[in-house]
Amino acid sequence: MKFMKTLATGVAIAVGLSGAALAADKVKVGFVYVGPVGDGGWTYEHNQGRLAVEAELGDAVETIYQESVPEGADAEAVLTQMALGGADLIFTTSFGYMDPTLAVAAKFPNVKFEHATGFKRSDNVSTYSARFYEGRAVQGLIAGRMTKTNKIGYIGSFPIPEVIRGINSAYIHAKKVNPDVEFSVIWAYTWFDPAKEADAATALIETGHDVILQHTDSTAPQAAAEKVGNIITFGQASDMAEYGPLPRVSSIIDNWAPYYIARTKAVIDGTWASTDTWDGIGAGMVGIGDISSAVPADVRAEAEALRDSIASGAYQPFTGPVNKQDGSVWLAAGETADDGTLAGMGFYVEGLTGEIPN
C-alpha cells in the first residue's frame, strides 16, 4: 500500500511537471461561473467572452472553466484547484466570489485574478464591472411609458449594491415619465433557479403588475410572462431575443469579450496590473438590445435618445435632485453621484417602498 502511494505521488509529480512544462508557452485562463453556460443570461455572456478570447488569441491561450460554482466557501476550493492546475489568470464572475477570490489570491501571488462586480482589490486582484444601471435607466423609461396598471414588478436576486443601483435607476426613470408608477421588489435569494424565477414573475403578474424587470440570470420570467400574455419584460444580461417582440421589448446585453481579450493580452505581454474597470454603454460593455415593434415609435425614440445621451456622457442616470427613501437629500439639483457612493449603494431613493433586507 505504501509503495502504491509513493508510486502514485511520483506519477502525480511527473504529470504535474510535464503539465507545467507544456503550459509554459500557453497562457492558461480560468473562468468561474455561478450558473450553467446555457442559462441564456449572465453566465452565457461570460462564456461568450471566454470563447472570444480563444478565437482572438488562438494557440497563445488555453481556457478552462467551471460552471455552477456556489458562492462562498465552496468557491475557494474551485479557485485553489484552478490555481494549482496552472492557471495564469482567473476570472471570477459573480459578486459572491469576492472574499474567496481575495483569500486564494493571497496564497498564489503569481496568479492574476479578476473579480466581476466586486469592490475589493489587491496586488494580484483586479475588479471589473459594467454600468448596468445605465441600461436600467432605459428600461425604466420604457417600463414607465408602457405600463397600464402603473405597477411594475422587479425580481431581485440578492440585496447587493449592484442590484440596488439597478432598482433605483429604473425607478427614477420610470417615475420621471409616469409619476403614478409603483415598484414592487421580490427578493429571490438566488441568481439561478428557473422554477423560482418563474414563480416570482407569476406572483407579480397575479398581483397586478404588467411590467416585469429581472435581475436574475435565467429566461424563466420571460417564459412565465409569455404564458400569461400582455406582459412586458426585458432581457437580462443577454438579449433573450427569442422572447420578442412580446413579452421581451428590449434588453441589457453584457459584452465582456473586449475586456477579457485585453486582460489576457496584458498577461501575455507581462503588462497586467491590478485595476478597477467600470464601463457602460459608451464603452460598449453594456449594450441595449433592439427595442421591439411592441413599443410605440415615440417611446422607442425617447428611449434611444436617453441611451445615446448616456453613451455620449451628456447625461448621468443619477443626476440630482434625488432624495433618499427617508426624504433626506442625496443629490442636489444638477449634482451627479460619484462612483464611490454608487459602488456601495445600500439605500433606496425616495418613492420606493419596502425595506432592503440586510
Added chain:
Amino acid sequence: MDFSAINPVTLIASLIVASTPILLAALGELVVEKAGVLNLGVEGMMITGAIFGFAISVTVANPSLAPGLQPWLDPWMSPWMAPWLGMIGAAIGGAFMAFLFGLLTQYFLSNQVATGLALTLFGLGLSALLGQGYVGLKPPSFPKLDIPALTEIPYIGPMLLNHDYMVYVSLLLVLAVWYFLKFTRGGLVLRAVGENHDAAHAIGYNVTRIRLMAILFGGACAGLGGAYLSLVRVPQWTEGMTAGAGWIALALVVFASWKPWRLILGAYLFGGVTILQLNFQAVGVTIPAAYLSMAPYVVTILVLVIMSGDRSSAPASLGRVFHASH
C-alpha cells in the same frame, strides 16, 4: 401593503402547480426507499426527464425540427399528443437513468450513495448536452381540465378543477401508491423486501428484481416531475433548471416518514409557503424578505417533524447492499 391584491384563487392555483414537480419526484423516491434502496440521484433523473419531455414535446409539435421524422409524426399532430408523448418520454428517460443506477447497485453491488450522487452529476451533464438545441424554444401548452360545469363553480372551480391534467395524474398516482403499498400483495412483498431483504429472500422472493422494478418506477416519477417543470411550470428548457428540486424531494420523503399522504401535505406546504412568500413580497408585506425566503423550509420541516411523533421509522434495510449469497 395591500393584501387585497392577493387573489386567494390564483394563489392556490399557483401553489398546486409549484408543488407538483416535487410531489411526483418524492413519490417515486418513496417507493424506492420502501423497497430498501436509497437513490440520491433524484435530481439527475428529474433533469433528464425535463429535457426528454421537452425535446419530444417540442419535436412532435414542430415537425420542421426533425424533417426525417415528419412522415411518422403527422398522425400524431393533434395538440393533445405532443405534451402527452413528452410526458411518456420523460418517464422513459427518468427510468433509463434509474436503470443505470439499478444495474450498478443491484447487480454490480456498488455503493448506493456514491452511485446516486454520480447519477445526479451524470444527469446534469447529459441533459445539458441533449438540450443544446432546445434553448429558447416554446413547448406546446399542456391540456387543462376544462369541463364548463365544474370550472364555473365559484372559487372551487378555478382553484381546484381547472388545472392541467398532470396535477390530477400526480394525485391519482399518490392514491395508487398508497393503495398498492397498503392493500395489495405486491405492496406487502415490496415492503418486506425493504424491511428485511434476507427474510424476503429466504421465503423465495427475488429481492433484486423487485428492487429494480421499484427503482424504475422511481425514475419514471422523477422524470415526470422534471418534465412538469420544463413543460408546465416554467415552461422552457434551461440547463440545470431543476436547481435542487430533487434534493428537496429526497428530504420530503424522510420528513413525510415514508407515508404517501404526508407527501401531499409536505409538497403542498412547501410549494404553498414558497408561493405565499413571493406574493407577500409582491404586495410589500413588511416582514423582512430573508425570513419570508426561509419560511418554506422551516414551516415544512416543522410541521412534518411534529407529525412524525408516531415513531414511524425508515425501512430497516434502507441503503443496505443485498447479495443472495449472504
